[in-house]
Every structure is written in structure tokens, then in C-alpha cells.
Amino acid sequence: MEKKDFKKINDYLWEIPQSFRKDMRAPARIYASEKLFREVEDEALIQLVNTTTMPGIVKYAIAMPDIHSGYGPPIGGVGAMKYPEGVISPGFVGYDENCGVRLLLSEYTEEEIKPYLDKLAAEVQKSVPSGLGRGRQTKLSITQIDKILEGGVPRLVEQGYGEKEDIENCEEKGKMPQADASCVSERAKMRGRDQVGTLGSGNHFCSLERVDEIFDEKIAKVFGLYKNQVVVMIHTGSRGFGHQNCTDYLRVVMQALPQYNIKLPDKELACVPFNSPEGQRFFKAMSAACNFAWSNRHMIMHYVRKAWKDVLGEKANLRLLYDVAHNIAKVEEHELDGKKMKLIVHRKGATRAFPPGHPEIPEKYRETGQPAILPGSMGTPSYVLAGIEESKEAWNTVAHGAGRAMSRHAAMRAVRGEEVVRRLKEKGILIKCRSMRGIAEEAPLAYKDVNEVVEVVHNAGLSKKVAKLIPLAVIKGE
Amino acid sequence: MKNYEILEHISDLKIRAFGRTKEEVFSNMLLGMCGNQKTKVLPGKVKREIKISSPELSSLLVDFLSEILYLTQVNKEVYSEVNFKKFTDTELKAELVGQKVERFGEDIKGVTYHSLDIHQKKDGTWQAIVLFDI
Numbered sequence: 162m163e164k165k166d167f168k169k170i171n172d173y174l175w176e177i178p179q180s181f182r183k184d185m186r187a188p189a190r191i192y193a194s195e196k197l198f199r200e201v202e203d204e205a206l207i208q209l210v211n212t213t214t215m216p217g218i219v220k221y222a223i224a225m226p227d228i229h230s231g232y233g234p235p236i237g238g239v240g241a242m243k244y245p246e247g248v249i250s251p252g253f254v255g256y257d258e259n260c261g262v263r264l265l266l267s268e269y270t271e272e273e274i275k276p277y278l279d280k281l282a283a284e285v286q287k288s289v290p291s292g293l294g295r296g297r298q299t300k301l302s303i304t305q306i307d308k309i310l311e312g313g314v315p316r317l318v319e320q321g322y323g324e325k326e327d328i329e330n331c332e333e334k335g336k337m338p339q340a341d342a343s344c345v346s347e348r349a350k351m352r353g354r355d356q357v358g359t360l361g362s363g364n365h366f367c368s369l370e371r372v373d374e375i376f377d378e379k380i381a382k383v384f385g386l387y388k389n390q391v392v393v394m395i396h397t398g399s400r401g402f403g404h405q406n407c408t409d410y411l412r413v414v415m416q417a418l419p420q421y422n423i424k425l426p427d428k429e430l431a432c433v434p435f436n437s438p439e440g441q442r443f444f445k446a447m448s449a450a451c452n453f454a455w456s457n458r459h460m461i462m463h464y465v466r467k468a469w470k471d472v473l474g475e476k477a478n479l480r481l482l483y484d485v486a487h488n489i490a491k492v493e494e495h496e497l498d499g500k501k502m503k504l505i506v507h508r509k510g511a512t513r514a515f516p517p518g519h520p521e522i523p524e525k526y527r528e529t530g531q532p533a534i535l536p537g538s539m540g541t542p543s544y545v546l547a548g549i550e551e552s553k554e555a556w557n558t559v560a561h562g563a564g565r566a567m568s569r570h571a572a573m574r575a576v577r578g579e580e581v582v583r584r585l586k587e588k589g590i591l592i593k594c595r596s597m598r599g600i601a602e603e604a605p606l607a608y609k610d611v612n613e614v615v616e617v618v619h620n621a622g623l624s625k626k627v628a629k630l631i632p633l634a635v636i637k638g639e
Numbered sequence: 640m641k642n643y644e645i646l647e648h649i650s651d652l653k654i655r656a657f658g659r660t661k662e663e664v665f666s667n668m669l670l671g672m673c674g675n676q677k678t679k680v681l682p683g684k685v686k687r688e689i690k691i692s693s694p695e696l697s698s699l700l701v702d703f704l705s706e707i708l709y710l711t712q713v714n715k716e717v718y719s720e721v722n723f724k725k726f727t728d729t730e731l732k733a734e735l736v737g738q739k740v741e742r743f744g745e746d747i748k749g750v751t752y753h754s755l756d757i758h759q760k761k762d763g764t765w766q767a768i769v770l771f772d773i
């Protein structure tokens with residue numbers, strides 16, 4: 162397959178027809194500018210075409226502009242399946258089930274925070290462990306884990322962690338009601354016992370950022386964003402719990418394939434009908450993992466808020482703007498051929514962004530559209546976006562980040578961790594991380610240009626730009 | 640013969656392992672997986688027993704690595720030696736020898752089936768490729 166097999170639909174959209182390969186059940190589409198499209202690796206394109214072979218796929222397999230190759234469907238892949246007989250696939254969610262991002266808003270400007278920045282970053286690093294050492298000091302019992310799996314964020318709020326408002330400012334209100342702890346293995350629960358409130362490694366981080374530019378004053382006002390304001394971003398997922406859950410169900414689903422006569426070009430696409438016993442069990446277990454991930458980000462927020470108060474005083478507060486998932490499968494209502502209908506929507510490295518008026522977003526964002534958060538790489542800008550009506554063509558989905566452009570090894574060959582720290586310091590960005598190697602692997606040069614990705618999502622009608630954020634301090638897991 | 644090598648992959652960890660026998664290629668893939676968790680180990684030895692069965696050889700390799708990844712994370716241990724007591728294409732029993740870990744430098748999320756390969760080469764030696772999600 163070559164890039165020329167894709168035809169340009171408009172300046173930001175490319176399509177490969179269903180006729181390209183016999184086993185395709187739908188065309189495939191990529192949202193990208195000419196420049197980003199040229200940069201996509203061939204393997205990612207093959208993975209996207211492979212995704213169209215999944216039974217029940219509706220309209221097309223879609224890729225966001227931050228697409229890169231993964232396993233099974235590419236990262237940045239989106240696919241909606243017919244409900245209830247279309248398939249659900251663990252590999253189309255990914256090992257880090259409900260990896261996602263949340264953004265907290267402070268009441269301080271950069272100038273006011275500057276004298277405390279180092280102390281704040283150090284305090285956040287101390288109170289939010291990566292979990293790659295001893296984990297959190299407290300090990301939850303299996304019964305406590307079960308309560309998190311089924312109760313999610315609302316239960317934590319009930320127990321006194323966080324505020325009532327935090328619940329509605331979270332996708333799915335921090336709890337997928339379909340979660341069933343009895344569908345999850347003991348092994349996954351064992352791996353999660355000391356990981357609630359831990360960051361993990363790789364591209365996961367917690368950062369302090371400043372609002373650099375406002376693009377839409379009206380929406381920014383509703384969101385509570387203003388120029389030079391300091392905000393905090395948290396990016397992590399379901400940790401070992403979700404990783405084990407995905408591993409467990411890939412095995413289950415793969416063994417069930419012959420039973421449903423499903424043939425696929427890549428084992429990691431393994432999927433079963435949503436309404437099959439295996440499909441239902443996976444959906445309930447994945448929902449539990451999603452609740453685990455929201456609880457993880459919620460508890461990290463709790464520790465960050467505590468650190469904030471410890472440094473700045475009891476009155477200092479951090480309000481949750483919104484929390485979005487970017488590795489997830491959900492049943493959503495969308496319009497298909499003029500009719501509203503339920504679909505099983507998979508997003509793997511892609512973010513939901515519902516438009517204004519959507520019943521599933523909080524009342525206060527009904528007129529603006531759902532806030533979506535698009536983190537850049539370490540040291541580069543991040544963006545706050547708002548969902549818009551036009552994105553229905555992509556099942557109301559937007560990109561999830563910059564997207565890797567270079568392997569971790571290539572990044573390490575290209576730059577040393579110390580050099581990255583020095584360059585970022587010159588730009589006034591503080592980095593806290595134990596591992597210099599980890600810093601080199603996540604260096605900005607290893608990623609696509611986030612500004613270009615955001616221009617595509619804005620111009621292609623996937624979301625609207627609201628604000629640009631510039632990092633002040635980045636606390637990396639490992 | 641080298642034990643294993645890291646292949647280029649944009650976001651994940653792709654390892655090619657070598658061995659004179661199937662058992663050796665399994666052991667060397669384990670070394671590759673454990674070596675890339677960048678661990679800081681504590682003194683003293685630990686031993687674990689494992690028993691795996693799978694429908695065929697390549698799934699056996701994934702299940703073997705997934706089992707060890709689970710033990711690594713739950714017990715905070717890393718294993719450098721594996722002594723097979725039984726080994727067929729669909730079943731294995733083994734003893735793992737390793738050390739307790741103080742810190743991991745990298746979190747391996749899962750052992751994937753993507754571009755999974757294990758085969759015997761013309762010269763009679765074995766080779767396997769596994770992609771790990773990190």
C-alpha cells in the first residue's frame with residue numbers, strides 16, 4: 162500500500178476506498194494536513210486499513226491527525242460498530258484502558274505563582290509517586306478495589322475525597338454504570354492494589370502550565386480560563402490494573418474467534434460480537450477498568466490539591482475543568498443516515514468531544530460544547546478545545562495529543578536527557594524526573610508538531626480552539 | 640550468538656530474540672523483557688514456579704511472558720534465569736530465578752500478539768519477535 166492509494170477529499174481529509182482490498186468492510190479516512198499526511202508511517206496506514214475488516218464497522222475506520230502505528234488498530238484510531246451485534250475489541254481500546262487527561266484551574270496568575278513554582282513542583286512530585294518503586298504506601302484490599310471498580314469517582318467523593326462538582330466535570334461522571342467487578346480477574350485486582358493515585362511511566366505526567374493565548378473569549382469565560390492563569394494537567398490511566406485486564410480479555414476473545422467465524426489480518430484486532438457472552442463480560446470488565454482510571458486521576462488530583470494548599474495556604478483551590486478518556490469503548494447515540502441510533506464507539510488514542518446541546522455534558526457547558534484537552538509532548542504547548550456539531554462525521558471525536566514521530570531509541574540517539582533539561586530550562590520550563598533516559602525518550606523532537614495537529618482539528622471541524630497552554634513545570638512519572 | 644536485539648518501533652518495544660533451541664529463545668526473550676524494565680535490584684535470590692498451557696507455540700510464548708510480567712509487577716521481582724522442567728509446543732513448567740526490585744525505570748504494559756513470530760531458521764537455530772506495549 163502506498164500513500165497515493167488515498168484520495169484527497171479536502172485539505173484536511175484523505176480516504177482509501179473499500180475496493181482497495183477485498184477484506185475491507187468500509188473505507189478508511191485520515192484527518193491530516195498535507196504535511197502530517199506525508200509524515201504518517203506506512204505501518205500505521207496498513208493498521209488503519211486492517212481496522213476496516215472488523216465486523217459491524219459503520220461508515221469508515223477513522224484516524225486522527227496524531228495517528229501513529231501501535232498494535233491492531235493504530236493509535237489515533239476511531240471505529241463505530243453496529244449495536245448490538247457489531248464487535249467490541251480489547252485491542253481497539255489498548256492495554257491502558259481509559260488512559261486520559263484532566264485539567265485543573267487555579268486562581269493564580271503566572272506572576273503570582275513564580276516564587277513558589279519550584280516548591281510546588283517538588284511537593285507534587287513527592288505526593289504523587291510514579292508507582293514504579295514501592296507504589297503507594299497503602300495497599301487496598303480486594304474488597305476496597307471492588308468498590309472503586311463499581312463506584313468510581315462518585316464513591317470517592319462520598320468518602321470525602323474531592324467535591325461534588327468533580328463528578329459532573331468528568332466524562333461519564335467518573336463512573337461507567339456497566340462496570341462489574343466480578344468480570345475482572347483477581348490478577349488485575351492484585352496489580353491495582355497499590356496503584357490508585359500513581360502516575361506510571363512513559364508519556365504520563367503531571368504539569369503546571371500557564372494560559373498563553375485565548376482563541377475564543379466567550380467559551381474561555383464559561384470554562385473559567387483567562388490569560389496567564391496557572392493550570393494543572395494530569396495525564397495517566399488505569400496502570401497495571403488495566404494492562405492485566407486487557408491481557409486477560411485478549412486471550413478470552415482470541416480463543417472465541419472461531420466460534421463467531423471472525424477472520425482478521427492481525428491478532429491484535431481480535432474482537433467478538435458486543436452482545437455475545439464474551440463481549441458483554443469484556444465490556445463490563447473494561448468499564449470497571451475505566452472507573453479504576455478515573456479514580457486514579459481523581460486521587461492524584463486530591464494529592465495535588467493537598468500539595469497546592471500546603472504551599473499556597475488553605476484557601477488556594479484547584480477546580481476541575483474536565484476529565485477526558487482517550488482509550489475507551491462506549492455505547493453512544495449518533496446520527497446515521499438521518500436517524501439517531503446507538504453505536505459501539507472505540508477510541509484508541511482519540512478523545513470524545515460532544516457538541517453544544519449534547520445531553521451528556523454538564524449543564525454549564527451545554528452552550529459551549531464539551532471541553533476537550535489535547536496535551537502536547539513534554540515542554541511543548543497543550544490546547545483546550547470545545548466540541549462542535551461538525552465533528553459528528555468523526556463520531557464527535559478529536560485527537561489526543563501530538564503523536565509520536567520518532568521511536569524512543571531514535572530519540573535517545575538524537576538527544577541526551579541532560580540536554581533536553583537544559584533546553585527546556587532556557588525556555589523557563591522546569592522538569593522533575595528521576596530518569597534522564599526517560600526525559601530523552603519523551604523529548605519534544607520525538608513528537609509531531611502539536612500546533613500543526615491542532616490546526617488540523619480546528620480547520621477540519623473536529624473541535625474548536627479555545628486556549629493554548631505553555632508548560633511551566635513538568636513532573637514525569639519515570 | 641547474541642541473546643536478543645531491540646528493533647525500531649515508533650512507540651513500543653520490539654524485541655528479536657535468538658536461541659539454539661525453542662527453550663533458549665524463550666529464555667532470551669525473557670532476558671530482553673526484563674532487561675528493558677530498567678530495574679534497580681536488591682540483593683538476595685528469589686524463586687518462583689510457573690506452569691502454562693496454550694493452544695500453540697507463539698501463544699505459549701506470549702502467555703509465558705505475560706505470566707512473568709504479572710509476577711514481576713505483583714511481587715516486585717525481576718527474573719534472569721529460567722529452568723524448564725517441561726517444554727512442549729503447548730505446555731511448559733519452569734522455575735524462575737531472580738531478585739527483588741527496589742524500582743522499575745520503565746513500565747511494560749503488556750505483551751502483544753502484533754507481528755508476533757517464532758520460527759526455526761535454515762541453520763536450525765530459533766528466532767522470535769515480540770512487541771511489548773510500553
